[in-house]
Amino acid sequence: MEIRVEALAGEDEGIILLGLDRPAAKNALGRQLMTEFRQAVAALRADPSVRVVVLHSLVDGVFCPGADLKERAGLSEAETVKVVTGLQTAFTALEALPVPVIAVLEGAALGGGLELALAADLRVAGAEAKLGLVETALAIIPGAGGTQRLPRVVGVSRAKELIFTARRFDAAEALRLGVVDRVTPAGGAMDAALGLAREILPNGPVAVRMAKLAINGGLQLDLKAALAFERACYAQVVGTRDRLEGLAAFREKRKPRYQGD
Numbered sequence: 001m002e003i004r005v006e007a008l009a010g011e012d013e014g015i016i017l018l019g020l021d022r023p024a025a026k027n028a029l030g031r032q033l034m035t036e037f038r039q040a041v042a043a044l045r046a047d048p049s050v051r052v053v054v055l056h057s058l059v060d061g062v063f064c065p066g067a068d069l070k071e072r073a074g075l076s077e078a079e080t081v082k083v084v085t086g087l088q089t090a091f092t093a094l095e096a097l098p099v100p101v102i103a104v105l106e107g108a109a110l111g112g113g114l115e116l117a118l119a120a121d122l123r124v125a126g127a128e129a130k131l132g133l134v135e136t137a138l139a140i141i142p143g144a145g146g147t148q149r150l151p152r153v154v155g156v157s158r159a160k161e162l163i164f165t166a167r168r169f170d171a172a173e174a175l176r177l178g179v180v181d182r183v184t185p186a187g188g189a190m191d192a193a194l195g196l197a198r199e200i201l202p203n204g205p206v207a208v209r210m211a212k213l214a215i216n217g218g219l220q221l222d223l224k225a226a227l228a229f230e231r232a233c234y235a236q237v238v239g240t241r242d243r244l245e246g247l248a249a250f251r252e253k254r255k256p257r258y259q260g261d
Contacts, residue, residue: 003036004058005043014051014205015197016044021058028068029112031083034090041093048260051205052197053097055120056104056190063104063129066111069138087112087144091119095145095216098209100200104193105129105180110168114179115142118149121212123179124193125171128186131179132168152219154178204242205260210234 004019018040020027027033044050057063067087072080094101094116103120109131117123117131125131133142133150141147142163151159154177162169174180184192200208214233218226237243242258249256 001036002030002033003040005040007049012194012198012201014049014201015194016050016053018044018053018055019058020056020064023059025068025070026062026108027057027059027064027113028071029064029066029087029116030068030071034086038086038090038093041090041097044099045093045097050097050099051208052099052200053101054104054190054193054197055094055101055117056193057106060107062107063109064113064116065108066113066115066134084143087115091116091145095119098212099205100197100208100212102193102196104189105131105171106187106189110134111142112144115144115146115149118153118179119145122181122193122196124182124184124189124196125174125180126184126186126189127171129171129174129180129189130168131171131174132166133163134166134168136163137166150179202255202258204237204240204246204256204258206240206242207237210236 002020002022004017004021006017006019008015008017020033022028022030022033044053072083075083100122101120103117103123105117105123105125106129109117109129111134114131114133133146135142135146147163150162154162158177169177171180171183175183182192182196210233214230218229221229241261245258246256
């Protein structure tokens, strides 16, 4: 098994750990890992108990170095295109999960590894993390979503600079650029990501899902259409019992007990 899925329990129920576990290849994105990844993401999408997904590495010192270049060296041009298209589709499926996804970056997150992290909603990095879309140094381009997601995160000209130069950058610069949302001391990113997940967990599950849908869907539209899309998402929460529970809890000065319906 190269993908590990763990459901936390107790007060953390609803938090799912999605782990990369291919130590022999430092989590390089090989065929078996990606097959398991796609299966795991599909299962998470179908599970209504999932509230937050934390994407992390179970291999010390690395998040993901990108493509498995040894495996790819033996592929034909057509097979290579198929593999890269599969990566793009898999990362888009992660991005499309209805719940928040937090990526934990310790060590290298390069090429396809950073493209994978960019498909998450939030990114937390340890201070020693090394990031970069380095594909042009290999005479290719970021083909798993990097040319599209990075400009949406850091702006067009900055993304062009990073991709054209294939420059690697550290966690501090990643924070300054907005590539990551938080930086911790080395080894502390997982705890920080879990802390962030625990901040999300008490909130209305339907509301969090609709907020993600409204943000992601609205970004693809002009403002007038985006506001209409926001209204449609808001309409999905108005009839929920959770909304009534939130009002009651506010009135009674207690913590709400949301059920996700």
